[in-house]
Amino acid sequence: MIRLENISKQNGHQILFIEAAAAIQRGEKVGLVGPNGAGKSTLFRMITGQESPDEGQVAVDRGVTIGYFSQDVGEMSGRSAVAEAMDGAGPVSEVGAQLHELEAAMADPDRADELDALVEQYGEVQARFEELDGYALEGRAREVLAGLSFSQEMMDGDVGALSGGWKMRVALARILLMRPDAMLLDEPSNHLDLESLIWLEDFLKGYEGALLMTSHDRAFMNRIVNKIVEIDGGSLTTYAGDYExxxxxxxxxxxxxxxxxxxxxxxxxxxxxxxxxxxxxxxxxxxxxxxxxxxxxIERVEPPRRRQTVSFDFPPAPRSGDDVISVKGVSKAYGERRIYDALDFQVRRGERWCVMGVNGAGKSTLLKLVTGTTQPDGGSITVGGSVKVGYFAQHAMELLDGERTVFQSLEDAFPQAGQGSLRTLAGCFGFSGDDIEKKCRVLSGGEKARLVMARMLYDPPNLLVLDEPTNHLDMATKEMLIEALSRFEGTMLFVSHDRHFLAALSNRVLELTPEGVHHYGGGYTEYVARTGQEAPGLRH
CATH class of the missing domain: 1.20.5 (Single alpha-helices involved in coiled-coils or other helix-helix interfaces)
Incomplete structure (x- = not known):
């Protein structure tokens, strides 16, 4: 269906592919893996014809339709999320837009004299819309958007008012609705909450076309793909099986x-x-x-290629008292929306709580309350004696000064520290050699996340409060972080949508639901076993 025949490709001085070959057959679900910068996105662009190989060719069977979801979603505004999602389904969306325009025109008193002509035109356009199965398409669009956690208001509101992460979901919905013969998905699991991720997993399992995707979410990748294509050192190697x-x-x-x-x-x-x-x-x-x-x-045998890996090293933290956090009778509302009413919650030393709940349940709010970045409307929050908090917030990466280098950013945070110890710290978080002279504005999402963690851990905390710490990390770096955190001797309170991360690190679960708050002893794995679901929003 799609064949890469002896392709070679160079970007500037970087050689991405040397006579590399691979094939994707009808109905196969393929995971594309390789280190950052290995050429995964370039490969997608070559299949869609946006780029050409320097040598060799990319052959796509005649008549095969391809849907490509990339992280670059472009401009969106002026239409509803539903209309924007339906836009991917081809001519039917244009006919749908004409229908809406005619409906508005017929309701306009200034155009009453044109009413007969408008009604006649509306009848013709409506017939065409029905012929293209347009009414079913809108229903499907709403179903897909609901699966990706959109509320009815968000579906019908202007897509321009949505954040970047939500626009990304609209772009993804557009590809899913298109039902192409082959789908190319570049990191579709980014920006999704756990419920949406599990919905997408089921959708892709039931999809009958060919799929080629990248993802930094190990559980997600493992459950969907039945073949892996690895980019390494310019060649493509195919493995028949899942990620494990x-x-x-x-x-x-x-x-x-x-x-x-x-x-x-x-x-x-x-x-x-x-x-x-x-x-x-x-x-x-x-x-x-x-x-x-x-x-x-004699033909020389090469040693195996050593992957560059980042090894996190958390300095040991001083011991805290047994009572780490005490939340008593806390209430919090944003305008009309009540988040908590009389929330009670205790955290003791050595516990690792993962906080779960659907979008808007108040997961990040709880972390903000505990760290003092937001105040409760009522009740009290006490952090125990000798508790030192390290807080990784979702927006922390936006607060880095783009004009400062990695090293200057560490110096700004710790003016008293010696150069040697800051260089060691930078090295522990994967910034070695010239990397520490990089300006923050050119850092990738993963590098920014590592820099924020380095700043958080220099003066070691004994309570880690982490809000989606793995969002921008690739699989190898995520693995290193899990390994380092499992050795961390302090207390943890965290939010994550990565099931591998949740299962590896939690030993308690706090579930926030509209019906109230539930505590579970045992970690995420025990929570799944006891509730029969992987996320709170999947309760039926």
């Missing part, structure tokens, strides 16, 4: 390659030793010569 199978196979082949490399190195060392020892002796000249020729012909 790919990881096992990759580790196995690396181990085998390392063993092969070591065996060959030992053999080469032995041969070279013989040559060195006997090269001056005439009696051994023929043997030496034959061994030199043999060495020249």
């Amino acid at each position: 199978f790919y990881e096992q196979q990759r580790a196995l082949s690396e181990k085998q390659q390392q063993a092969q490399f070591e065996r060959q190195q030992a053999m080469l060392a032995k041969e070279i030793k013989f040559i060195e020892r006997f090269k001056a002796r005439a009696s051994h000249a023929a043997q030496v010569q034959s061994r030199v020729k043999k060495l020249e012909k």
Whole structure:
């Protein structure tokens, strides 16, 4: 259906692909993996024809329709979210827009004299709309938007009033509605809450076309794909299986390659030793010569490519008292909307609470209340003696000064610290060599997240309050963060929509629902087992 035939591609000085080949067949669900900057987005653009390979070709079967969702959603305003989503379905959306215009014209008293002509035109346009299954399309558009957590008001309101993350969901809905033969989804799991993520997972499982997608969400990827294409060092390698199978196979082949490399190195060392020892002796000249020729012909085994990984190192935190947070009778409202009424909640040392609830349930608000960035309307919040809070907020990355470098940003936060200790800190969070001289404005989302964490952890807290800390991290960095946090000896209160992160780190669950607040002993895995659902909004 889609074939990449010996493609080579270079961007500036960076070589992305060297005679790389892969194929996507009808109905296959393929995960595209590789380190940041390996060329995943370039590959998508080559399949859609937005870019061409320098050599080789990208062949797409005739008549195959392709829907491409990228992180760059473009401008959206002046229409409802429903109309914007329906726009992806081709001519039917234009006919729908004509219908709405004619409805407005017929209701306009200034155009009463044109009414007969407008009614006649409306009849023709309506017939065309029905022919294109337009009424069913609007129903489907609303269904998809509801799946992505839109309320009716948001669906019918101006799409221009939505935040970037919500516009991203409208762009995704447009591709899902289009029902193309092949879908290319670049990070569709970004910006989605847990309920939307699980809905999308089910939608894609039931989708009958071919799918090629990237995602930093391990559980999401694992449940959908049945094949992995890995970009590494300019080549494309295909693995038949899910993400977990790919990881096992990759580790196995690396181990085998390392063993092969070591065996060959030992053999080469032995041969070279013989040559060195006997090269001056005439009696051994023929043997030496034959061994030199043999060495020249041997195809050298390369050691496995070492992936660049970031290793987080959290400095040990001083011990806090046993009572870390006490929330008593807290109420909070934003205008008419009541978030909590008489909320009671206790956190003790060593507990790791994940806070769950649908959009608008007050998850981030609770973290703001605990950290003192927002005040309650009533009740009290007490943070225990010798508790030192480290707070990772969703907007913290926007507060970085774009003109300061990584190193200056750390210096600004800790003017008393020595250069050496700040360089060590930067190194612990993956900023080595020239990276510390990068200006904050050129950092990727993941790099900004790492810098914010470095600033938060220099003077080690014993209570970590984290609001979606993994949003901008790739899978490898996320894995490192989970590993480091599992060694953290303090207390944690966090919000995340990453099920792998939730399962690995929580030992308590606080669920915020319209019916009230529920506490669960045991972590996210136990919560799923006890409630039979992966997210609060999925209760039936």
